[in-house]
Amino acid sequence: MQHANEHAPMLFNERTFKDLIDEGLEERNRDRAKQKLIQALSILDLAHVPPVTSTHTEDRTQLYLQASEKLAQLFVAEEQFDKAIEVCETILVVDEKWEEAYRLLMYSYYRKNKLSKAFNLYEDCCMRLKKHLNRKPRVATTQMVQMMKEAMTIARQ
Numbered sequence: 001m002q003h004a005n006e007h008a009p010m011l012f013n014e015r016t017f018k019d020l021i022d023e024g025l026e027e028r029n030r031d032r033a034k035q036k037l038i039q040a041l042s043i044l045d046l047a048h049v050p051p052v053t054s055t056h057t058e059d060r061t062q063l064y065l066q067a068s069e070k071l072a073q074l075f076v077a078e079e080q081f082d083k084a085i086e087v088c089e090t091i092l093v094v095d096e097k098w099e100e101a102y103r104l105l106m107y108s109y110y111r112k113n114k115l116s117k118a119f120n121l122y123e124d125c126c127m128r129l130k131k132h133l134n135r136k137p138r139v140a141t142t143q144m145v146q147m148m149k150e151a152m153t154i155a156r157q
Helices: 014-026 030-043 059-077 081-094 099-111 115-133 139-156
Strands: none
Touching: 014 030, 014 059, 030 059, 059 081, 059 099, 081 099, 099 115, 099 139, 115 139
16 A cells, blocks of 8 residues: 555645644544544655654654555445555564554464464465564564464364
8 A cells, every 4th residue: 555645745744744643643533543543644645654763763664654554444444445455564664563454464364364474474474574683573463373273173164
């Protein structure tokens, strides 16, 4: 999901971008939160999101990732799994070790009954976390995998 807006002015307005994200992250109403986050993300062409380095993440990139994660969570909460998948895949283009994106992807594919894809994502997540951060997935991620395994076991009975 490359958030590019062909009709946006050439100059990027950092203040508007930050304000919309802050409003979207704080908004309690799902529809209004999604609207603000989508609007913020549409201001910024993905090509203008600085890549994540191992030790430093620019503010703009961090905001972009946080807004995208929240948007994906909102899509999952509304069972709009294809939209959540699209957003999470974009997150991983910017930061291939963003664990919550993997977790949301795994859950979305699980709900779409594509368990092999979900398990492959878990393996990919483990590999990237080990390679870049020298750590294993968080408890929430391993619990997600356990839940999927239990669901598979129940389905086979």
